[in-house]
Amino acid sequence: MTLNEIARKMCAKGKGILAADESTGTIAKRFKSINVENSEKNRLNFRQTLFNASAMKDYIGGVILFDETIRQKTTLGPTIPELISNNGAIPGIKVDKGAKLLAGSSDETITEGLDGLRERLKEYYNLGARFTKWRAVYKITEKFPSPQSIKSNAHALARYAALVQEANMVPIVEPEVLMDGSHDINKCYNVTTNVLNECYNELEIHKVDLRGTVLKPNMVIPGSECKDKSSSKEIAKKTLDCLKKNVPIEVPGIAFLSGGQSEIESSKNLNEINKINDSNFLITFSYGRGLQASALKEFGKKKDNIESIQKAFNHRAKMNGLSSKGEWSEDLEKVSVA
Numbered sequence: 001m002t003l004n005e006i007a008r009k010m011c012a013k014g015k016g017i018l019a020a021d022e023s024t025g026t027i028a029k030r031f032k033s034i035n036v037e038n039s040e041k042n043r044l045n046f047r048q049t050l051f052n053a054s055a056m057k058d059y060i061g062g063v064i065l066f067d068e069t070i071r072q073k074t075t076l077g078p079t080i081p082e083l084i085s086n087n088g089a090i091p092g093i094k095v096d097k098g099a100k101l102l103a104g105s106s107d108e109t110i111t112e113g114l115d116g117l118r119e120r121l122k123e124y125y126n127l128g129a130r131f132t133k134w135r136a137v138y139k140i141t142e143k144f145p146s147p148q149s150i151k152s153n154a155h156a157l158a159r160y161a162a163l164v165q166e167a168n169m170v171p172i173v174e175p176e177v178l179m180d181g182s183h184d185i186n187k188c189y190n191v192t193t194n195v196l197n198e199c200y201n202e203l204e205i206h207k208v209d210l211r212g213t214v215l216k217p218n219m220v221i222p223g224s225e226c227k228d229k230s231s232s233k234e235i236a237k238k239t240l241d242c243l244k245k246n247v248p249i250e251v252p253g254i255a256f257l258s259g260g261q262s263e264i265e266s267s268k269n270l271n272e273i274n275k276i277n278d279s280n281f282l283i284t285f286s287y288g289r290g291l292q293a294s295a296l297k298e299f300g301k302k303k304d305n306i307e308s309i310q311k312a313f314n315h316r317a318k319m320n321g322l323s324s325k326g327e328w329s330e331d332l333e334k335v336s337v338a
Contacts, residue, residue, distance in 0.1 A: 003212025034300025
């Protein structure tokens with residue numbers, strides 16, 4: 001498959017991306033919330049249960065993995081990447097090394113991981129990965145994000161994307177404007193505009209073929225502490241407008257992060273965006289908590305109750321699959337996947 005074909009398959013109508021790339025530290029927090037030991041065995045069992053669910057074939061186009069997971073063999077026989085491929089999705093890998101403090105700043109971050117990346121990409125390709133992910137993080141305050149943060153992170157994202165395409169994989173470009181804070185939706189719109197503009201300037205300079213990329217942005221949404229809440233319709237209108245004005249038309253797919261929204265909020269907002277989507281972008285989801293939270297609760301109740309864990313995951317995957325076509329409704333939330 002060409003890079004464009006891989007990108008389009010990841011974001012195919014009715015399908016989206018499962019973000020299962022939580023670091024060992026992050027999944028430790030998730031497991032702690034359900035009183036489950038953070039062992040390699042438990043991490044493998046939870047993830048392989050999701051990757052072997054029936055929803056994989058119908059609603060998941062790609063799965064983002066963590067370094068540990070892409071190397072694991074399932075208790076079912078195949079490796080994790082083989083299990084994902086066998087169930088019709090494309091395996092991918094998170095390649096950044098996390099956000100570290102930006103030089104000269106005590107508040108803003110730069111994402112690291114470019115050192116040795118070319119060699120790591122070759123290894124990940126041989127392990128079965130066909131796409132990658134790199135996340136940049138921007139916080140909104142009265143004085144942030146600074147030009148230094150916007151420029152530095154865009155430059156790193158572009159260098160990453162160029163190396164990934166050289167390795168014959170699709171880069172997911174993830175510039176996340178955090179929803180932490182008391183800013184309103186217009187502030188989020190303006191910051192997201194500046195971030196996207198700088199990212200695509202750098203991607204052009206680095207000669208990245210946008211037809212073989214996927215954008216993973218935040219929705220344009222008020223800060224979590226903002227008193228002036230916005231409706232899903234307003235979020236959809238502002239988000240789509242921002243994307244149409246700032247994302248080049250060559251980009252085949254846009255897969256939103258859920259970014260702290262609840263499962264229902266992330267489905268509802270994605271649905272509203274797709275109801276008014278008059279662009280050529282395939283607009284879908286790349287959710288972690290937005291797909292896994294209910295399944296994680298079931299895993300906490302009884303780790304070996306595969307049926308109940310998969311039922312919870314199947315339902316969320318179906319709901320988001322419908323949202324990616326603008327066909328979701330709150331009534332459908334009450335009907336579980338058979």
